[in-house]
Amino acid sequence: MQRHILLIEDEINIAKFVELELKHENFLVTVSHDGREGAELALANDYDLMLIDVMLPNLNGLEICRRIRKKKETPIILITARDAIIDRVSGLEAGADDYVVKPFAIEELLARIRAILRRVERPQTAIVDLKINHLTIDQKAHQVFYLDKEILLTKTEYDLLVYFMENNNIVLTRDIILEKVWGYETEVETNVVDVYIRHLRRKLPEEIASLIETVRGVGYVMRT
Amino acid sequence: MQRHILLIEDEINIAKFVELELKHENFLVTVSHDGREGAELALANDYDLMLIDVMLPNLNGLEICRRIRKKKETPIILITARDAIIDRVSGLEAGADDYVVKPFAIEELLARIRAILRRVERPQTAIVDLKINHLTIDQKAHQVFYLDKEILLTKTEYDLLVYFMENNNIVLTRDIILEKVWGYETEVETNVVDVYIRHLRRKLPEEIASLIETVRGVGYVMRT
DNA sequence: GAAATTTTTTATGCAATTCGAAATGAAAAA
DNA sequence: TTTTTCATTTCGAATTGCATAAAAAATTTC
Numbered sequence: 001m002q003r004h005i006l007l008i009e010d011e012i013n014i015a016k017f018v019e020l021e022l023k024h025e026n027f028l029v030t031v032s033h034d035g036r037e038g039a040e041l042a043l044a045n046d047y048d049l050m051l052i053d054v055m056l057p058n059l060n061g062l063e064i065c066r067r068i069r070k071k072k073e074t075p076i077i078l079i080t081a082r083d084a085i086i087d088r089v090s091g092l093e094a095g096a097d098d099y100v101v102k103p104f105a106i107e108e109l110l111a112r113i114r115a116i117l118r119r120v121e122r123p124q125t126a127i128v129d130l131k132i133n134h135l136t137i138d139q140k141a142h143q144v145f146y147l148d149k150e151i152l153l154t155k156t157e158y159d160l161l162v163y164f165m166e167n168n169n170i171v172l173t174r175d176i177i178l179e180k181v182w183g184y185e186t187e188v189e190t191n192v193v194d195v196y197i198r199h200l201r202r203k204l205p206e207e208i209a210s211l212i213e214t215v216r217g218v219g220y221v222m223r224t
Numbered sequence: 225m226q227r228h229i230l231l232i233e234d235e236i237n238i239a240k241f242v243e244l245e246l247k248h249e250n251f252l253v254t255v256s257h258d259g260r261e262g263a264e265l266a267l268a269n270d271y272d273l274m275l276i277d278v279m280l281p282n283l284n285g286l287e288i289c290r291r292i293r294k295k296k297e298t299p300i301i302l303i304t305a306r307d308a309i310i311d312r313v314s315g316l317e318a319g320a321d322d323y324v325v326k327p328f329a330i331e332e333l334l335a336r337i338r339a340i341l342r343r344v345e346r347p348q349t350a351i352v353d354l355k356i357n358h359l360t361i362d363q364k365a366h367q368v369f370y371l372d373k374e375i376l377l378t379k380t381e382y383d384l385l386v387y388f389m390e391n392n393n394i395v396l397t398r399d400i401i402l403e404k405v406w407g408y409e410t411e412v413e414t415n416v417v418d419v420y421i422r423h424l425r426r427k428l429p430e431e432i433a434s435l436i437e438t439v440r441g442v443g444y445v446m447r448t
Numbered sequence: 449g450a451a452a453t454t455t456t457t458t459a460t461g462c463a464a465t466t467c468g469a470a471a472t473g474a475a476a477a478a
Numbered sequence: 479t480t481t482t483t484c485a486t487t488t489c490g491a492a493t494t495g496c497a498t499a500a501a502a503a504a505t506t507t508c
Contacts (some may be wrong), residue, residue, distance in 0.1 A: 154454055171366040191496085192456055198498065215366050216464070216495065217379030223365070378465060415485085416467055422487065440475070440484065 003048040003117065004028040008038030008064065009079065010056050014102075015083060018051070021106050027113075042068050050114060053079040062094045068097035070183040075116045079104075109126075109142030130165045132224050135208050137162060144206050156207070160196050161204075164212065164222040173219035193220075227272040227341060228252040232262030232288065233303065234280050242275070245330050259283030266292050273337060275321075277303040283353060286318045293319035299340045303328075310413075354389045356448050359432050370429050377427060380405070384420050385428075388436065388446040397443035417444075 005022055009015040010033045012141045023027045030047070032038035035056035042050055050068070054061035065076055078099040086166065098112050130137040134147045142158065153161065159181050164172070174193045182192070197220055201209040211222050229246055233238070233239040234257045246253045254271070256262035259280035266274055266288065275290070278285035289300055302323040322336050354361040358371045368375045368385065377385065383405050398417045406416070423442060425433040436446050 156455070169362075171362045190456070191458090194496070195456075195498090202495095214496070215379075218366055221365065380466070414468065418469075418485065419487085421485095425486095438485070 001024060002028050004030070004046075005113070006038070006042055006045070006047040006050045007031045008033075008035065008042075008051070008056060008061070009053045011053070018106070018109070021110070022044070022156065025110060033057075035061070039064045039067055042074070043071060047074055049075045049077065049117060051077050051079060051109075051113075055081060065094040067095050077109075077112060077116065077186055090207060097196065130172040132168065132222075133208060134163055135165075135204070137165065146208065151203060153200075156196060157199050157203065164220075168222045168224045171215050171219050177219070226250060226252050228254070228270075229337070230262070230266055230269070230274045231255045232257075232259065232266070232272040232275070232280065232368070233277045234258065235277070242330070249334060257281075257331075259285070263288045266298075266335055267295060271298055273299045273301065273341060275297065275301050275303060275333075275337075279305060289318040289320050301333075301336060301340065343358070352407070356389055356392060356435070356446075357432060359428070361389065370432065375427060377424075379429065380420060381423050384422055385422060388444075392446045392448045395439050395443055395445040401443070 005027045007015060007018060009018065009020070011059060014035065015031050015033065017047070019029045019031050030041065030045075032041055035058040037058075038056070039059055040051070052061040052064055056064075061078055065078065068074065068076065075098075076096045078096045080099050080101055097116055100109050100112060106190070129139065136145045137143070138145070139162070142159065144153055144161065163177065163181050177193050178190075197212065197214075201212060202210075211224060213221050213223055215221055229251045230244060231239060231246070231253060233242065234253070236257065237254050239257060243253050243255050249376055250380075254269075256265055262276070262280070262284075262438045274432065276285040276288055280288075285302055289302065292298065292300065301328060302320045304323055305326055319334040319338055324333050324336060353363065359369070360369045362369070363386070366382065368382065370378055379425075384401070387401065387405050401417050402414075421436065421438075425436060435448060436444060439445055
């Protein structure tokens with residue numbers, strides 16, 4: 001099965017070299033030489049893995065990484081300059097899965113790509129379905145069921161529900177919810193969380209809806 | 225907070241060097257030069273992280289890694305020989321979290337250790353439940369129980385009770401309580417603290433309420 | 449590019465909570 | 479015993495926080 005890799009690298013020679021090697025290994029490769037363009041590609045399409053240089057024109061690799069992570073789980077390998085240790089660490093914090101340091105041996109890059117693809121595929125089959133009461137979430141299929149009857153949720157509603165189920169019996173503040181589900185960093189004054197709680201409570205059957213409790217002055221909690 | 229690292233490395237010089245560097249970074253370090261011994265240590269004790277060389281006498285690093293993973297989640301960083309690409313890949317498959325390649329710059333190793341510890345620590349927000357007598361507070365769930373029966377408190381009442389329980393046997397003045405629980409800086413003349421003490425005493429069972437004593441002329445104290 | 453859907457913002461009513469003031473009660477000082 | 483000081487209790491007005499609806503904006507779908 002052919003894998004599709006996105007390569008964002010502005011140094012033409014390196015890009016060309018890596019692209020050829022990857023194709024030789026039977027990967028399908030898309031190359032971008034620009035940060036902003038690369039980020040758009042990354043968000044618009046579904047790749048199996050992304051290779052992103054940290055130093056890029058217009059938008060740097062770390063920032064691209066963060067933006068992608070808000071939307072996708074696609075594995076990311078960063079390409080950093082030699083000895084940029086700080087970058088390595090912040091790269092992992094930005095959500096990258098691994099990194100290589102320039103100049104790198106192509107075999108090392110290939111080994112890391114294979115390792116990550118293997119790692120990613122393994123636990124994908126291991127995601128245990130979330131289940132509370134008669135409500136099940138099939139995370140792979142992105143579907144929610146109540147007693148075998150599907151409940152249709154929008155993406156945000158779904159994410160919110162998953163977040164609550166993953167943190168049952170823990171009171172979650174609006175700030176935390178905003179940060180984790182919406183990805184906002186800022187403390188914008190908005191009641192969008194309340195509105196979505198409302199949506200969930202309306203769409204879910206009473207039995208489940210009643211588990212989502214309001215903790216006045218603090219936040220919300222799903223009690224089981 | 226000091227972290228405990230287990231280092232399994234048979235090359236004496238490297239082991240000594242790494243040990244010194246780690247200690248310099250304020251880690252507590254345990255060293256083993258033998259595969260079998262190292263594995264036993266790893267399984268018998270709780271370390272925060274393990275550094276394991278792949279090439280070891282008696283029992284190799286990959287095998288140690290696999291055995292540990294059957295029992296524990298402790299982060300593992302493998303140390304592999306130069307260009308042993310196969311090992312890198314199989315290392316990740318054996319359950320290692322990361323690896324460094326000999327010869328490595330000590331800063332790189334430190335950076336990886338920090339990155340992993342940081343990653344692992346996130347969800348470690350384990351707040352220990354407060355407990356006095358038969359009264360328990362589940363801070364994550366924001367719930368108060370007396371003998372398994374929930375006591376419903378408003379946010380301020382809850383905050384006040386938590387503050388008292390965190391400072392039991394310490395006399396707290398009204399000013400301090402106002403500042404810590406209400407967040408007032410100003411010394412407004414208000415008896416709001418008194419009023420809330422009253423609320424608590426009324427809602428809590430006699431056995432607990434009687435622990436909140438008045439220290440006339442000074443403030444209040446929760447004696448246990 | 450129009451229609452439908454989803455997301456975000458804005459507005460409003462309701463209800464729980466908070467707070468301050470005043471009355472009452474209890475302890476210490478005179 | 480009386481006076482004074484400090485603590486307790488009660489109660490209602492003001493505030494705050496939440497639920498909900500609906501409009502506006504953004505995004506997706508056809």
